Amino acid sequence: MAPVHALDRYYLGITLLVTVGWQMLGFFIAWTLQFDKITDFTGGSNFFVLALLTLLIGNTFYARNIVASILVMIWATRLAGFLLYRVLKMGSDARFDDIRSHFLKFLGFWIGQIVWVWTVSLPVVILNSPAVSDPADGGSNPGFGTSRDIAGIVLWALGWVIETVSDAQKTYYKSTNPPKNKPNTYGLWGWSRHPPYFGEMLCWWGIWILTISPSTNGTLTGGARAAQYGAVVSPLFTMLLLMFASGIPTAEKPQARRFFLMSHNVQGDVDHGAWAEYLAYLESTSILIPLPPSLYRVLPRILKRTVLLDFPMYQFDERTDGMQALEEQRRDA
Template sequence: MSPAHVLDKYYLAITLLVTCGYQFTGFFIAWTLQFDKITDFTGGSNFFILALLTLLMGNTYFARNIVVSILVMIWASRIAGFLLYRVLKTGSDSRFDDIRSHFFKFLGFWIGQILWIWTVSLPITILNSPSVSDLAIGGANPEFGTGRDIAGVIIWGIGFLIESIADIQKFRFKQNKKAPKDMPMNTGLWAWSRHPSYFGEMLCWWGIWTIAISPATNASIPSVSRAALYGSVVSPLFTFVLLMFGSGIPTAEKPQAERYFLKTYGANGDYPHAWKNHQDYTEQTSILFPLPAMLYRPLPRVLKQTLLMDFAFYRFNEDTDGRKALEREQGGV
């Protein structure tokens, strides 16, 4: 059966329209009711919707299309379900405390979520679209099971396990009332990486892209279609940039450091070793790539801040950031 042609042969317009409609509906509900219960859920579930929608519209059901669509839907189901469960248990999401009541700031977050979902979904969107499916019907799509396909599945599988296990470990740590209050989580995957869940998510989308571009290796496919498949590399690249420089690591590193700094030097500094414990943890634990502490700790700082990407701007400076934190705590400017 032939794929359905909807608006354009790459399914770019229809996926953008569906994403905008779904996210703006979520925004309207969240803004009207002033709560955070569905914010992350709508993000994760949107990936599921796009994967299923483009697979059904593509209407070709080749093994590669089915496998990639299922992998995306598994990833989306897990992250949407986990984030929904987490916010239901905690009651709210502190990330939105400063913007929840500001219409345009809150709307800006949802617009950013639209950009994230649509961009990161590009490999599955283009693979399932007529730009590739029409050619696949003519025999231009190599059978699933190439070395590239196998590598992609392995990369995705490793990333999915790392992200899933890391999220569970961190959630249990935060829910454990007996966990030490003056010590960052330094067990499990978090003993090897300060952000293992982000590393796992990056691997997942590199795996998806690796599988999705297999048809582009066939010289009989027009150059424009091959370029579209290769161009979907913006998906894993966007994921990397977002987590490394946007809403990922930058929003976690300094705020966490500030909490431990104030535990020691703040008005209610009841934990004299909290700040030192945090410093020791960051010195011996890789910021992203999982590495044993015995290997990471002795590495030169210049190597950590370049090749291993523990950039200087992630660091909490006691003199400047610490002073500002104390002033904020005291109600100063």
């Protein structure tokens, strides 16, 4: 059977329509019932839907297409399952407390989720499309098992293991009722302050590397080859999102604020060692790339702030952020 030619030869239109429909269905349910149980699950599961859909309608079951699609579906299943488990256990997601009852603000989150899913799925969507895989449209089966293929799979596997293990370790750590005045340094969290984000970045770089291999065959049209390389926006978007938007920035300062207030609590319940403990943790724990604390601790600060990505924008300033936190605490007291 020939591939289904749906809207365009790269499957960009059909996958956008499916993503919009899937997310708007989730939004309608979440808004109507005013709960968070399916919000993250809808995002994660959407990746599974797009990978499976394009593989089936592409109908060119080459080894590369199958492997890449399965890797995306494995990643999506774990992510969606973990996030669903977490929100069911917590009962709600505090991230949405300020927007859940505001139609346009809540809708804005779901629109952002549409952009995230569709953009990050591009490598596997384009790989499965007729433009790349259908011989009648200039595509071909260039074989499988090149060194680039192996590199992509290894990178994905390393990222998936880091992401999976670190999420499991954090879940276990929280179940032990740990002391509130000490940061989590259990397992991978002692080597990185955000190991799941690092793992996710590796996964999508691995997927992109795996999916661009057919372009080395030389039979693809210039447009198809350019589209495959252009799909680099997927891992780049993942990195930008986690480093400058919904990832590290939403975690670093709030956590620092919590430890700062433990040591400067205007209500009298003060733990003077909490802030010092946290500052020592920052000096010995890499923000993203896992490194042994003994090594990270002795590295020059300039290296940490540049090559190792611990940018000044993540830093909690005691004079500005700290004073603002204390003022807010006084108003809420």
